[in-house]
Amino acid sequence: MRKICSAVLLGAVLLSSPAFADPTETAAAAGKDASWLFIQTAQKVQFDGKTLTLSGVSPSVVMFTDRPARAAEAIPTATFIKDWGIKGKNSFVADPPNAGLTSIVDGKLQTATVELKQPSLDGTTLTFQARVLEGTLPASAGTTSVFIDSAQCVGKWPNHC
DSSP: OHHHHHHHHHHHHHHHSOSSOOHHHHHHHHOTTOEEEEEEEESEEEEOSSEEEEESOOSEEEEEEOTTTOOEEEEEHHHHHHHHTOOSTTSTTTSOOEEEEEEEETTEEEEEEEEEEEEEEETTEEEEEEEEEEEOOOSEESSEEEEEEEEEOOSSTTSOO
């Protein structure tokens, strides 16, 4: 009986917790000078020479800091895209980020470096205007990870960039 009560209590705690931790605390602990990097994953990618389309994107973006802060957090993809448009001298609007894109193409890993602009999220489809800086983006590929360059955090979350 004690095992059942413990399992029910643990389940209630887990189910009552928010899906995402509060990144305000993580950002504050890392400090105002922290440089944040971001990772977005998707089941599929397509590129037509200008528009990068990620299908089946994860509902969260992982954000983490360089040394010495060494902090990490997950934020909703929708929040990340909404905050992209916040204007400021360190924003992604003012200074579009570079990103490393890795995809599985014909069973092999392929990488490219791109500049990302104008994100748009529609359900689980995320699009960017993209310019290839190095490498080759495939016209179509499977599992993909996008490693987005840093942003200086300058304010209270979520208006961090």
